[in-house]
Amino acid sequence: MTVDLRHPLTEGMNNLMTWRNRYSKIEYPEKVVLNIFYRKYTTEFMMPELLSCFNNNVKWPDFNNGYRELKTKYGETAVNKTNGVLLELLKQTERQIGNTSYSIFQPLISAAKAGDKPKLEEIEYAYLYYFLTDESILLWAAFGGTGINKIDAIGKLSGLILETEDILNYGQIEEILGRFCAAAYLNDNYKALPPNV
C-alpha cells in the first residue's frame, strides 16, 4: 500500500484549474513547467537539510510536527532562495535537476502552445507527478526525523522493502518515491483535465 496523497493531488489539480483560468492558452503550458521547476529547485536547495533528518536523532516527537516544520521551511526556501534565481537557472536548459532538465520540456511547451492536446496533458501529468513526488520527499524526511533510517522511511511510504545503495542526492530519492508513491497513486487516482479550449 502506498501513502495517501489525496491532499497534494487535490492541491495540484486545483492549481492547474486556477492557472488555466488565469493565463492565456499560449502562456499556460510555460507557466505550468515553470512551476514544476520552481518546486524542483526548491526541493534540491532543501536536500542537505532533508538528508540531515536521517542522522538517527529524534528531531521531532511526532511525524506530523516534522512534516509541518518541513513544509514551512519549504515555503521559506521557495520565496527566499528559488524565487530570485529561477529564471537564471532555467537558462541552463541542460542542467539536471532530479532526473530531468528544462530542455526535455521545451519541445513539449512549443507543441502545447501550438495546440497539441496530448502534449499539454503530458505537461499537466508531469506537474502532478513531480508535485506528488516532492511532497513524498518531504514526508520521507519527516519520517526520518522520528528516528528511523532512509530505507525504513521509504517502506513507511511505499509499503515496500527496497534494497538500494545509500541515498545521497535528490535524483535517487526522486526516482524511488516517484515510481513507488507518486506514479502508483496517480495510476489509481489520476483524472486528465479536458483539453484547453
Add this chain to the structure above:
Amino acid sequence: MYSEEHFKRAIGNLLSSTEDYDFFKGYFDNKNSPTTTEDLEKLFDTFKENLKEKGKWNNDAEISIKIFNEQSNEFIIQNSGSPLFITNKTKKLNDGWVLDFLTDFEKCKTEDRFAEEVRPRRYKTVTENIILLGVDGKKLSETYSKYSDFNHPLVNYTVSSTLYNSKNYSQGLPILKKAVESISSYPHYYWDSEFGIEGATWSIADLLYLAGNKAFTELDLEGEKYKFLKLLFLYLSRYIYMSKSNIKSIDFYSNRARIVKGHYMEFAGIFDLGINPDIQYISDMYLAYDVAMRNNLTSIPSFMQFMWDSLKMYRHGSHIPNNSGGYQEIEDRTWMELVHDGEIRSIMLADKLFKEFSNHNLNISKPTIDKIFQYIQSNNIDNTQKYMDKITKRRLN
C-alpha cells in the same frame, strides 16, 4: 491554496499605489461594498475600466486582478456557511462548447416519435408513457467522435443514454462508465460547472437505475450503493443551489423527491434518525412546482402534477387518496410548514454530504466501478433490433 496571508498580500498589492487606493475608497464610499462573487466581478470590471481610462491597463495589471479575484473567491468560499451555493469562477472549467455539442446532438434527432408505457404503473387511474425520440445512429457516432476527447460527463451521459436506451448496451455502457469515473471521486474538475454537475447527476442516476438493488447485493457492495445515493443527492442539490433554482431545477427537485421516496429506507438512514423521507418528498415536489410556477410553466400537466403529488402525500401519506389523514394529522403542521422544513433539511444534508465528499469519504474506486459495470453488461444483452420492432408498433407519427 488559500491562506489568510495570501489574501492580505493580494490586497496589499492591489492597493499599492495611492491612485488605486483612492479608486477603491471612492467605490466603497458609494455604498458598493461587495457581498457576493457577482459584486466582486463588478468591482473588478469597474477597476479595469478605470485603469484603461488612465492608460495603465497592461498584462501585469490583468494578472494582479486575476490573482486578487482568485484569493477573494477562496476567501468567500472558506468563510461561507454553505459553499454549495457558490460557484468559484476562477476554478470553473471552460466548457461553453457544450452548447455546441447540444446543438449538434439536436441535429442527430429524427422526426420519429414512439411511445412506451411505464411499468410498473405508479397511478391507479393514469397511464404514463415515455415518449421516445428517434436518433440517427450514424450522425450520433460522428457527433461523439467530435467531442469524445473532452471526456465531459454531460457529453458522455447524453451519448451513452441514447445508446443503452435503445438496448445497445455494449456501446453505451463503456461511455457511461467514463462519465461515472470522471465524477465519482474527489477532487474532480466539474464541481464549478453547471454542465458538469448536470452530467454527473444523470450519470449516477442512470447507473443506479441500470444496476438496480440486485447488483449491489449480489456483488456485496451495499456500502457503495449508499455512497452512490449520497453522491446523487449531493449533485442534485448542488445543481439546484449553484443555478439558484433555474428552470432546469424543476427536473432536479422532482427527481430528488423521487430518489428519496424510491430509496426510502436508505434515505431514512442517510438523513439520520427522526427525519421522515416522505416530508422531503412533500417539500421537493412542491418546490419543483414552485419553480415551474415562477417560470409560468404550470400549464404543462406534468408540472402541475408535482403540486398534486406533494399535496396527496401531505393529506394521505400516499400517492393514492385514502382515509388515513396522512401527514396532515401525523405531523399536525401545515403543508407549507413541512415544505419549508424539508427545504432546510435538504440544505443541511447536502452540506453534510459535501463535507464527506471533500474529505474523500464518498470516493468510489475504479475497481468497484469496473465490477458494477461488468455486472450490468453481463445482465443486459444487446437487443436493439427487437426493441426497435417493438416500439415501432407504437409509432406516434
